[in-house]
Amino acid sequence: MVPSLQDAPVELVNRVVEREALTGFLEAVRTGEGRALVLSGDAGLGKTALLNDVAAQARGFSVLRVSGMQSEMELAFAGLHQLCGPLLKRVEVLPRPQLLALRTAFGLAEGPPPARFMVGMAVLSLLSEVSRERPLLCVVDDLHWLDRASAQALGFVARRLGADPIGIVFGTRTPTDEVAGVRELRLDGLADQHAHELLSSALSGPLDARVRDQIVAETRGNPLALLELPRTMSREELAGGFGFPGTAPLSGRIEESFARQLDALPGDTKLLICLASAEPSGDAKLIWRAAGLLGIPHVAARPATASGLADFGQRISFRHPLLRRAAYRSATAEQRRAVHRALAEATDPVADPDRRAWHRAQSTEGPDEDAAADLERSASRAQARGGPNAAAAFLEQAAALTVDPARRADHMLAAAHANLQAGSYDRVLELLAMVRAEPLTELQSARADLLQGNVAFASGLGSEGPPLLLKAARRLEPLDLDLARETYLKAWMAAMFAGDLAIGGSLADVSQAARRLPVSAHPDEAELVLDALARVIVEGPAGAAPVMRRAVSAIVDACLTPDQVLRWGWFAHAAAVGSWDFTNWRFLLERELKVLRTVGAFDLLPIVLATLGTVTTWSGEFSAAAAMFAEAETICEVTGAPAAAFGPTILACLRGDEDKAVPLIHSMIAEVEVTGQGASVTYANWVAAVLYNGLGRYGEALAAAVASSESSSDLFIALWSLPELVEAAARTGNTGVAEAALARLAESTSAGGTEVGLGLEARSRALLSGGDVAEQYYLEAVDRLGRTPLRPELGRAHLLYGEWLRRVNRRVDARHQLKIAHELFSELGMRAFAERARRELLATGERVRQGAEESESTLTAQETLIVRLASAGLTNQEIGAQLFLSARTVEWHLRNVFGKLGITSRRQLATALHRDGALLDR
Secondary structure, three states, rough: OOOOHHHOOOOHHHOHHHHHHHHHHHHHHHHHOEEEEEEOOOOOOOOOHHHHHHHHHHHOOEEEEEEHHHHOOOOOHHHHHHHHHHHHHHHOOOOHHHHHHHHOOOOOOOOOOOOOOHHHHHHHHHHHHHHHOOOOEEEEEEEHOOHHHHHHHHHHHOOOOOOOOEEEEEOOOOOHHHHHHOEEOOOOOOOOOHHHHHHOOOOOOOOOHHHHHHHHHOOOOOOOHHHHHHHHHHHHHHHHHOOOOOOOOOHHHHHHHHHHHHHHHOOHHHHHHHHHHHHHEEEEHHHHHHHHHOOOOOOOOOOHHOOOOOOEEOOEEEEHHHHHHHHHHHHHHHHHHHHHHHHHHHHHOOOOOOHHHHHHHOOOOOOOOOHHHHHHHHHHHHHHHHHHHHHHHHHHHHHHHHHOOHHHHHHHHHHHHHHHHHOOOOHHHHHHHHHHHOOHHHHHHHHHHHHHHHHHHHHHOOOOOHHHHHHHHHHOOOHHHHHHHHHHHHHHHHHOOOOOHHOOOOOOHHHHHHHHHOOOOOHHHHHHHHOOOOOOOHHHHHHHHHHHHHHHHHHHHOOOOOHHHHHHHHHHHHHHHHHHHHHHHOOOOOHHHHHHHHOOOOOOOHHHHHHHHHHHOOOHHHHHHHHHHHHHHHHHHHHHHOOOOOOHHHHHHHHOOOHHHHHHHHHHHHHHHHHHHHHHHHHHHHHHHHHHHHOOHHHHHHHHHHHHHHHOOOOHHHHHHHHHHHHHHHHOOOOHHHHHHHHHHHHHHHHHHOHHHHHHHHHHHOOOOOHHHHHHHHHHHHHHHHHOOOOHHHHHHHHHHHHHHHOOOOHHHHHHHHHHHHHHHHHHHHHHHHHHHHHHHOOOOOOOOOOOOHHHHHHHHHHHHHHHHHHHOOOOOHHHHOOOOOOHHHHHHHHHHHHHHHHHHHHHHHHHHOOOHHOOOO
C-alpha cells in the first residue's frame, strides 16, 4: 500500500503515480526480483524527497545510501566507497580476483589497476551476498555528480541484477551514459492545485492571488523553488509581485535564493559553510581541524544549524545539494583558496595523499610546480585505484599548474593517453589540440601523432587510422625505435582492417616502410612478427614463409608476460593465419583469452572471443562457437561496445541458414560506410560464397567470391575465399577464373606448408583436373584435411570427390564418399551441404531420407552458455564471474534449465547435453 498522502512530506503531495511505481518496485525486489530505476528531473523537482520516501517505505530491507558530490567527481571510487563502506567486513567472501579489484579500488591494497567491470562484478557479488539475509535497497542521489568510476560500477550492477532481492534507485537531473538501459521515471513539476498548496505551506501569511499565480507559473511547479524562493521575498514583493524576474534559469534562481540566505549569516559562519562545502566527505573531524587552522570557533556552526541550512553533527550535511553549491560559489576566490589550503593541511598525507593533493591544487592562485608534482604522483595511484579516468583528471590539473612548457606538454600527453585508455576519444582530441599550441620537442610531436592515430583506429574510423599511425611510426624511428616498431605493427593491423578504404596508409605503404627499419642482432618477438608481416606483403608468401614460421614459433614458445600477450597477441595471430597454421592460431587465441580473463581486459575480450569462435565454427564445433559468440555479446551488452556480426554470420552460413545469414551479410556490408573497415566487406562476401556454394547456387557464390578475393589490402580473408572461388568458377564453367584463383591460392598454401593449406589446394586442383590426376588430388585432399580439425572442409572434400565419381559413372564409389559427407554434414548441422550430398546420393540411386528439420533448443543462448560452463565443472560463483551475473542468478538459471531438460542435478547435465541434440556441437 502507498502511504497515505496525509502522512507524506508536503513536497510529495502530487507524486501519487511515482510513489505507486516505487512501492511496486520495492514489492518486486522483496519477492526476489532484482530491479533498478532512474528518477530523473530538474533540480528541485523532488527527487531527493522521493528517494527518502522509498527508503522510509523499505521496511525489512537493508538500506545503503550515497550522494554524488560535485567537488569529489575526480576522486575515483569515492562514491562507491561511501556506499560499500559499511559492507567491507564482508568482502572476504568474494572470489580472489574480485576481492583484489575492490581492495585496490578502495586504496586498501596495492596492485595493478583493476578493470572497471571487475570492480563492478565485485560490487554485484558483495551486494548479492548481503541480500541473502534480507532484501537490499541502494539509494544513489545526484548521480550526475558521482565520480565516473563509481557511476560506471553502479550502472554495471544495475544492468546485471537478476534473481537477487536487490533494488537500486538513482536520482539524477539527466540520465548519464553509465545508466543507459536502466528504466527511467521522469519527474515534472507539480500540477497547479498542488503547487498552490505547497506554496501556501511555505508562507506564514496571506498571499495576493495574482502573485501566487505568477510564482506558480514561473517556478513551473518546482517544489524546491516553491519552498525556497518565497523565503527571501519581502512582504512588498509578495504583495505586489515585484522582484521575481523570470529571466534566469530556475536552478540559478534557487541557488541565488540560497546565497541570499547565506549572506544573512555571520562572517565566521559563512566561512565555515564554505569550508564544509569544499570537503564533500562530510567528515566532521577533518572539517573542524581545518576550521581550527582558519581560526573558526565551534560556535560559528550555531546560526547555520538554527536556520536549517546545514547540520553540524557527526557528519556535516546541507539541506540541499544546491545549497552546498551556492555556499561554495558565493565565497570569494581568496576564501575558496583559503579553505582548500586549510583542508590540505588538515588531511593526513599518508592515509589520504590524493585528497590532500587535490585540495592543495585548488588552493593555488597560479602555477605551482610543487602542487603539480603532487598531482603527478597522485595520478599513478589514481590509475591503480580508479583506472585511466581518474589518472587523467589529476594529470590535466597538473598540466594547468605547470610553468615549464616541456613538462606541461608531457602532462597533457599523459592525460591524453589516459583518456585514450578510458575510451574518452573526444577529450583526447581536445587535449591534443591544446598540446599542439605548445612548443613541442620532436618526440612530443610524434607522440601526439601516435595518440591521434590510436584514436582514429580505436574509435572505428578505419580509413583514417593507417596514415596517421604510419606518420607517427616514421617520426618515431630516430627517437624511439622500439616504440616505432610497435607503432608500425599497429599501423599494419589498422591498414588490414581498413582494407581497400585505407588512403595514404595501405598495407603496401606500411610494409615497405617497416622493411627499411634496421635489423637487431637479437630480434625480439615483436620485431620478428613485424618483419614477417611486412615481408609477406613486399616479397610475397614464398619469400616471407621462413620468417613467418620463425615468428610464429618464437611467439608460441616464448614465456610471455600478460602485458606482452596483450601487446603482441593480434600480430602473432596474423603471422599464424598468414601461414595457414590453424593449430597455432587457435593456441594463441586460447592463450590470449586466458590472459584477458585473468586481467579483466573486457575491451578486448569480445574481439578475441569472436575470433576464436570463427576458428571453432570452421572446425565444426557450432555449439561451442555459439556459446563464445553469446558470451561476446554479453560482454558488449555490459560494456556498451557494439557487438560484431562476424561470428553469427559465419555460423549461419556454414549451417546453411539463408534466412538468418543474408540479413547479417547485408548488415555487415552496410556498416562499412560507418566504420570505414573494408575488411568487413571482404569477410561478408567470403562467408556469402560459402553459403551459396552449400546451396548449390554457384553463380551467386562466384560473384561473392570474386568480390572477396579482389581485395588488394587483405592478407587473410581474400585468401580464404579462393577455394570458394575455384569451386564456384569450376561449376559455372569459368575455367580461366578458377585457374587464376588456384595459382594465387597455391602460392600462399605451398609457402605455408600446413595440412590445412595443402589440403585445400589439393581439393581445388582436383576440381580443375581430370582422370587419375583428379582422383589423386581428391585422395590427397581427404587425407590431408582428415589430419586437421577443420571437419567441414573434410566433409566438402568427400562431397566433391563423390560428385566427381558420380559424373564419371563410378556410382558405387560415389555412394561411399557421399554417404561419408552426408553423415558428417548432418552430424555437424550443415543443412545446406547435407542437402546437396543427399541430392547427389539420390542421383546415384541411393534411397536417402531427408533429414528432419532441426529442432530448436528450448534453452536461451544464456542458459545454453551456463549449461556448458556448469558441465565443464565451474561453480556458480565462477560462472557468474565469467558472465557478469551473481551466483544466485546463475543458480536461478540452472533451476530453469533443470526443469526444461527434465533433470534434477548438475551430475545429469552431461547426459542431457548428449540427449538434447540442439545442445550438441554441430
